[in-house]
Amino acid sequence: xxxxxxxxxxxxxxxxxxxxxxxxxxxxxxxxxxxxxxxxxxxxxxxxxxxxxxxxxxxxxxxxxxxxxxxxxxxxxxxxxxxxxxxxxxxxxxxxxxxxxxxxxxxxxxxxxxxxxxxxxxxxxxxxxxxxxxxxxxxxxxxxxxxxxxxxxxxxxxxxxxxxxxxxxxxxxxxxxxxxxxxxxxxxxxxxxxxxxxxxxxxxxxxxxxxxxxxxxxxxxxxxxxxxxxxxxxxxxxxxxxxxxxxxxxxxxxxxxxxxxxxxxxxxxxxxxxxxxxxxxxxxxxxxxxxxxxxxxxxxxxxxxxxxxxxxxxxxxxxxxxxxxxxxxxxxxxxxxxxxxxxxxxxxxxxxxxxxxxxxxxxxxxxxxxxxxxxxxxxxxxxxxxxxxxxxxxxxxxxxxxxxxxxxxxxxxxxxxxxxxxxxxxxxxxxxxxxxxxxxxxxxxxxxxxxxxxxxxxxxxxxxxxxxxxxxxxxxxxxxxxxxxxx
Numbered sequence: 001x002x003x004x005x006x007x008x009x010x011x012x013x014x015x016x017x018x019x020x021x022x023x024x025x026x027x028x029x030x031x032x033x034x035x036x037x038x039x040x041x042x043x044x045x046x047x048x049x050x051x052x053x054x055x056x057x058x059x060x061x062x063x064x065x066x067x068x069x070x071x072x073x074x075x076x077x078x079x080x081x082x083x084x085x086x087x088x089x090x091x092x093x094x095x096x097x098x099x100x101x102x103x104x105x106x107x108x109x110x111x112x113x114x115x116x117x118x119x120x121x122x123x124x125x126x127x128x129x130x131x132x133x134x135x136x137x138x139x140x141x142x143x144x145x146x147x148x149x150x151x152x153x154x155x156x157x158x159x160x161x162x163x164x165x166x167x168x169x170x171x172x173x174x175x176x177x178x179x180x181x182x183x184x185x186x187x188x189x190x191x192x193x194x195x196x197x198x199x200x201x202x203x204x205x206x207x208x209x210x211x212x213x214x215x216x217x218x219x220x221x222x223x224x225x226x227x228x229x230x231x232x233x234x235x236x237x238x239x240x241x242x243x244x245x246x247x248x249x250x251x252x253x254x255x256x257x258x259x260x261x262x263x264x265x266x267x268x269x270x271x272x273x274x275x276x277x278x279x280x281x282x283x284x285x286x287x288x289x290x291x292x293x294x295x296x297x298x299x300x301x302x303x304x305x306x307x308x309x310x311x312x313x314x315x316x317x318x319x320x321x322x323x324x325x326x327x328x329x330x331x332x333x334x335x336x337x338x339x340x341x342x343x344x345x346x347x348x349x350x351x352x353x354x355x356x357x358x359x360x361x362x363x364x365x366x367x368x369x370x371x372x373x374x375x376x377x378x379x380x381x382x383x384x385x386x387x388x389x390x391x392x393x394x395x396x397x398x399x400x401x402x403x404x405x406x407x408x409x410x411x412x413x414x415x416x417x418x419x420x421x422x423x424x425x426x427x428x429x430x431x432x433x434x435x436x437x438x439x440x441x442x443x444x445x446x447x448x449x450x451x452x453x454x455x456x457x458x459x460x461x462x463x464x465x466x467x468x469x470x471x472x473x474x475x476x477x478x479x480x481x482x483x484x485x486x487x
Contacts, residue, residue: 003019013079017063024036035062037056038063050068104172126321136333178217198239238256259307278294332460389423404430
């Protein structure tokens, strides 16, 4: 595509140089630039892309999009907001791929990954070719691509969507983070369905207040647009048990479908029966009631299943297909994942890293625990510090043996993070073991028959960030090794 063809989609810019080069790729990382690239100078929290304009030119970039003057000889298009321009041009360059897909966005504090995976399984059971974008990876059909962010930048997103269209994908479900909504990574994405899981304290290091965090989440529902189209209806799937849904319902003109357990909703679960191996409940819908069995455990899992069921229903998937898919779902890696090496106690790895999600996991385990409950928990560095004493309080309240350790300390001193956790539980019983591997080995070496060990916070992650270095670390592998060596 020619530069001028792309610029025709912008409406406020100044151009230095009147060349019209052929654009072969869009890049915001100078390391990815090649001959024919259009380079976007994006200001990030750590780096300013304007600094790399000359490097991009040297590597073959044929034009630059920037917010200020940069010292290059190739055409420079100056815009007010590079990120906004990037989203517009990416959508145009990749031929508006989301207009050719059914796109489902899932947002909320907890449950995004689980809901997305369950929705994917429903579509696959219906014979659809699917795409998935989220915390763990991006999938195009069965092809998996590793990810750095829950929601990628707009140039990467639109490229993935284009690849999905080319691969004959029909339905795409993606996690949409509050950070991505706030900085505009999903600008240009034509969502058909927006799903809300829940809202609890998280990311206040970035959003500062819970009110701002709630407002930003609502941008997904406002982005469903104000247009009614009987051939392309828009839906907002909302958790009626969460009060934030009231605000999101007011934020959208889309058709609203609610789900819940306690408050009256369109899609409900009643008579919930829980065991150590799964959950059963009665599914109540406007067109009948059905018995549902799932391998997933806990009330929080029922909420995730209800959200996925509601999404399947508004996507016109037969209810029999939806229930069949739900009953086949085995779970998501790092989400209440059991590590089994034949031991006589239970080890569960879970991503719970917010006060609400940690409490949900511990309350669920309490319902079927026969022995002591051990929980290993830490708090991430360079993140919301106000969570630290709260996480510690929940651990001491709901576990018999709370063990505080390191998560991803990043640039912070791990011992200082632990002190902030300990400040919330003065006088309470807890054990502090700063080294995460030693904490896991300690818990497993002291486990008795029928005890339960919850290793919380990192879930599917296969690394630990200490200082500016990323080390290989997988809670599941460490736990398995400890069980083998100690039992």
